[in-house]
């Protein structure tokens with residue numbers, strides 16, 4: 710019997726179905742630009758796809774593990790503020806809302822991305838005041 714297809718809206722708040730948005734990147738690691746990689750990494754946090762997050766992290770800044778299953782953060786929404794591509798580097802500014810042990814919080818980050826051998830990686834982020 711074929712596996713039932715569950716159609717969910719993509720967690721990255723694009724308004725698209727997951728299968729038409731971040732899922733292909735989660736399956737192939739092939740996000741075509743830094744904004745889409747950023748969105749797919751947010752979705753990966755929501756869905757607990759630790760391996761995807763580590764695989765799309767720049768080797769210089771990649772943590773050894775994330776332990777998402779022990780993380781009490783409950784991600785609520787993503788808003789991409791700006792996206793500045795520049796050859797093999799790019800920045801994406803976003804605001805992600807989440808709940809941490811019942812407390813509503815907001816993460817405002819400008820993330821740096823780098824492309825190596827055709828693949829985009831998350832490097833690190835700065836937090837504007």
Ligand SMILES: [Zn+2]
Nearest residue numbers: 719721730731
């Ligand atoms: Zn998405």
